[in-house]
Amino acid sequence: METTLIILKPDAVQRGLMGKIITRFEDKGLHIVGMKMMQITPELAATHYKDHQGKPFYDGLVRFMTSSPVCVMAVRGVGAIAICRSMMGATFGSKADAGTIRGDFGVSNSFNLIHGSDSPEAAERELGLFFNAGEVLDFDRAITPWVYDMSGGEPE
Numbered sequence: 001m002e003t004t005l006i007i008l009k010p011d012a013v014q015r016g017l018m019g020k021i022i023t024r025f026e027d028k029g030l031h032i033v034g035m036k037m038m039q040i041t042p043e044l045a046a047t048h049y050k051d052h053q054g055k056p057f058y059d060g061l062v063r064f065m066t067s068s069p070v071c072v073m074a075v076r077g078v079g080a081i082a083i084c085r086s087m088m089g090a091t092f093g094s095k096a097d098a099g100t101i102r103g104d105f106g107v108s109n110s111f112n113l114i115h116g117s118d119s120p121e122a123a124e125r126e127l128g129l130f131f132n133a134g135e136v137l138d139f140d141r142a143i144t145p146w147v148y149d150m151s152g153g154e155p156e
């Protein structure tokens with residue numbers, strides 16, 4: 001099982017879209033194992049987006065991410081990182097396919113509603129940035145044997 005960091009960005013929170021977006025992950029069968037609202041500090045935004053420092057959109061990105069509260073989630077499942085990225089859609093709302101979160105709920109290229117880790121290394125790093133020890137919970141979910149075929153012992 002992989003666990004990935006999802007951030008519902010300030011535009012998703014302000015536009016009242018948290019419930020609709022969270023429902024997509026739950027409906028897919030993914031397991032939400034951590035969730036909280038928080039205000040991102042400029043320091044945290046800089047650390048999180050360190051790979052983008054120096055790019056033309058960087059200052060605006062940090063301003064946006066710190067402008068209003070976000071909802072951060074730890075989302076677990078087999079292949080959860082790639083599944084969440086495909087559910088999010090392409091970076092720009094104007095280009096994202098219909099059926100994806102960015103494609104269905106937004107048109108902006110910078111206000112694109114959602115962040116998701118893009119690799120196992122990024123997921124581990126980012127979960128550590130946004131969640132304190134004990135905030136990501138390990139618990140069994142009653143529906144898991146119906147979400148996955150467990151007949152071989154492993155979720156399939």
Ligand code: IDP
Pocket residue numbers: 052057061090091109110111112114115116118
């Ligand atoms: P991702 O969120 O799909 O992984 P990245 O390329 O990692 O996309 O960029 C991080 C975030 O920076 C994007 O989600 C978006 O909010 C913002 N961003 C990226 N490229 C641009 C741009 O060209 N103009 C404005 N904002 C951008």
Ligand code: MG
Pocket residue numbers: 118
């Ligand atoms: Mg990225």
